[in-house]
Amino acid sequence: MSDTVAYERHGDVAVLKVNNPPVNALSQSVRQGLLNGIERAESDDGVRAVLIVGEGSAFFAGADITEFGKPPMAPALPDLVDRMEASPLIIIGSMHGVSLGGGLEVALGCQYRLAVPSAKIGLPEVHLGLIPGAGGTIRLPRLCGIEAALDIMTTGKHVPAQQAHALGIVDEVRDGDPFENGLAYANELLAKNAPRRVVSELEMPKSDDWDALYDAVLAKSRGQISPAMCVRSMQGGAEMPFAEALLNERKIFVELLQGDQSKGMIHAFFSERAVGNLPELKGVDPRALTQIGVIGGGTMGAGIATSALLSGLNVTMLEMSAEAGEAARGRIEGNLAGALKRGKISAERHEEIMTKALTVVTDYAALSDADLVIEAVFEEMEVKKTVFKQLDAVCKPGAILASNTSYLDINEIASVTSRPADVLGLHFFSPAHVMRLLEVVVADATAPDVVATGFALGKRMGKISVRAGVCDGFIGNRILSTYRTCADHMILDGASPYEIDQALEEFGFAMGPFAVADLAGLDIGWAVRKRKRAEGLDPRARDAAYVDTICEAGNFGQKTGKGYYDYSAGAKARVPNPDVLPLIDAEREAQGITPKTFTKEEIVRRYMAAMVNEAAKVVGEGIARRPLDVDMTLLFGYGFPRYRGGPLKWADIVGVEGLLNDIKSYAEEDDYFWQPAPLLEKLVAAGKTFEHLNKGDTV
Ligand code: 3H9
DSSP: OOSSEEEEEETTEEEEEEOOTTTTEEOHHHHHHHHHHHHHHHHSTTOOEEEEEEOTTOSBOEEOGGGTTSOOOSSOHHHHHHHHHHOSSEEEEEEOSEEETHHHHHHHHSSEEEEOTTOEEEOGGGGGTOOOOSSHHHHHHHHHHHHHHHHHHHHOOOEEHHHHHHTTSOSEEOOSOHHHHHHHHHHHHHHTTOOOOOGGGSOOOOOSOHHHHHHHHHHHTTTOOHHHHHHHHHHHHHHSOHHHHHHHHHHHHHHHHHSHHHHHHHHHHHHHHHTTOOGGGTTOOOOOOSEEEEEOOSHHHHHHHHHHHHTTOEEEEEOSSHHHHHHHHHHHHHHHHHHHHTTSSOHHHHHHIIIIIEEEESOGGGGTTOSEEEEOOOSOHHHHHHHHHHHHHHSOTTOEEEEOOSSSOHHHHHTTSSOGGGEEEEEEOSSTTTOOEEEEEEOTTOOHHHHHHHHHHHHHTTOEEEEEESSTTTTHHHHHHHHHHHHHHHHHHTOOHHHHHHHHHHHTOSSOHHHHHHHHOHHHHHHHHHHHHHHOOOTTSOOOOHHHHHHHTTOOBGGGTBSSEEOTTOSSSOEEOTTHHHHHHHHHHHTTOOOOOOOHHHHHHHHHHHHHHHHHHHHHTTSSSSHHHHHHHHHHHSOOOGGGOOHHHHHHHHOHHHHHHHHHHHHTTOTTTOOOOHHHHHHHHHTOOHHHHHTTOOO
């Protein structure tokens, strides 16, 4: 047998127990073990059935993703599943935990499927930029029809056992131990001489219009190709003999595996898990958290409070007046009503939160037993300092003081307290109870257990937490400010905000930068520009003042109904604001610029070059520890398309050398803005990529 699959004989049933922690991925050893087990059972006298059961947390989490991109190792999963179907024995899968991807495909190669009620099944390959590659696209529809199968494989969702049973995917749902249940079920099937029932021999459902299905799926996936390719593979199942359809599925799978989108998505899968894994925090215990204070109940503070409440923490919300406190309570209640409606909390929990877990106060003294206080007040240094002085005076020793600032210097904020080791930045993204990103900003004196507590809080809230160092804008907003500036330069030089938004939305961003600015509120950027101008702009920096005119007229984007776009017909029905282009024309004229045209490719190339260059500076300066930290920041906080993996993964894919050459050629027009990142130059000189740095290599 193999190290990971044990063979046991229980009367007429051979049991294959799979043990490949942590999630029973179908690695080569597991595939080999299953194949050997089936062959042994076939020659084991008296064996009439085979039961496959997973030890530990899952049946199977799918193919072993770490094997992707390496030379294939026999037996291949599709061959194993075929071999299972060809066996004269009755093969039964007893599922618990997850049966995902190849794991469900193995179950589909079984003739009977049993699950515990908590089991979940799914085909999440699309989240890796792939399609199911071991028969899933052509076996699953035979059990549950095209519509349900397409829904499962194009969304990648996890389907609970009862629902899978109702769809005909699982034959029986029984509570209890998966092995005991499975053995009893196998013996029942043998006792009643249950027939062999091979999924590939069932009738394949047909569609009248595969192209329409393909188009509909493609239109929903914002540039990601794999969901639509599930349709094409399923179509093959309906139009070709089974063996040919299987080869067709395999061909599509391999093409996608070799393509850029799966590279981006597999990078995202592993980076999402690696991002919170910091060597410096190994063995460091976070401080205990029960009671959280939040200062300021605007949109951001209310969102943070909601997130904390939803994660089971008690929250004391501090506002300046009773009226402001009531408004904050109203915002939190509104957020929680949304969570209740979406089934994220029960009515009882909602009631409990509003009556017990949330307290709204106006006196700092009420924060004396808070374990952690997050300040979310107006973005101005003096205001923040006043808050931190008061917190320092009332909070108990050991309490952590956090600022939700998005740009300001945490060291300076910490300096007004007597406990800089207990101060850090916790930068949430609005709406804070929805957005997944949390930047944990580590200041010079922040203690390791305070950092660990920031990560523990993020985990508890279901966030992707990224470690950031102190600088203007930390990781995300610093990079944003650079690529936004690049977009502003392109506007001065001839592009329109609408062309830029369109090009970047086609690249895969959820929204273009100008639509984002309208959503966030143009007043935010206006305040930053005013601050920077007050500090004194470098005379070599290009300035675009036309957008200030929009703000001066009281147009701050979506919240006022007008910004770059006009939202009078609703937020989704955005149309260009007719006032904007004349303002841009006037600005170009005032600066003596003759506008030129930009193709979509040029727009994307410049915008991405600016993003990658600044990101490389952020990594080079140690503000982000690894390129993957930048990638996850952009993915989870800035709408960067997941299928491109993040800006630095994208840079590796398109080639860092070409990007550096572009940056150098742009520098011929503007050598102040386009200063190549030293790290990028070193990488190119050493013939390395950002991925080398992720793996711990240095340049
Ligand atoms: C496929 O099946 C293709 C086939 O159709 C065709 C083939 C020919 N492989 O997420 P967690 C690791 S494609 C290798 O933190 P959780 C993970 O990296 C596959 N490793 O735990 C992590 O490692 P570390 C389709 C895997 O409890 C550790 O396990 N299947 C795999 O929050 C724990 O993971 C999928 O896409 C894997 N397949 O969630 C399922 N899965 O500790 C992908 C996990 O070193 N997996 N690891 O960071 C998941 O969705 C979640 O991991 C799962 C557990 C729900 C299983």
